[in-house]
Amino acid sequence: MLSEIVICGTLLMNAGAILNFRLRKSHDEGAFGAVADATLGDKVREFLLSLRTMRVFIGLWNVFIMFLMLVFFAH
Structure with a gap:
């Protein structure tokens, strides 16, 4: 069970590391130069x-x- 969780986490890390999407930063400034709160995105x-x-x-x-x-696992 633990080994499956570790392998699943490793695969998710690999997928996130090789994504080649254009990740644009959103505008950090709100109205009148106030810094907007960070969204989930x-x-x-x-x-x-x-x-x-x-x-x-x-x-x-x-x-x-x-x-x-x-x-x-090579037993």
């Missing part, structure tokens, strides 16, 4: 952009998961 956009910058670490995590799969 802005938060998702920031998360996906941070995943893009961490591709090296995600690749290392993938290698680690493959190693664990070979060690624990």
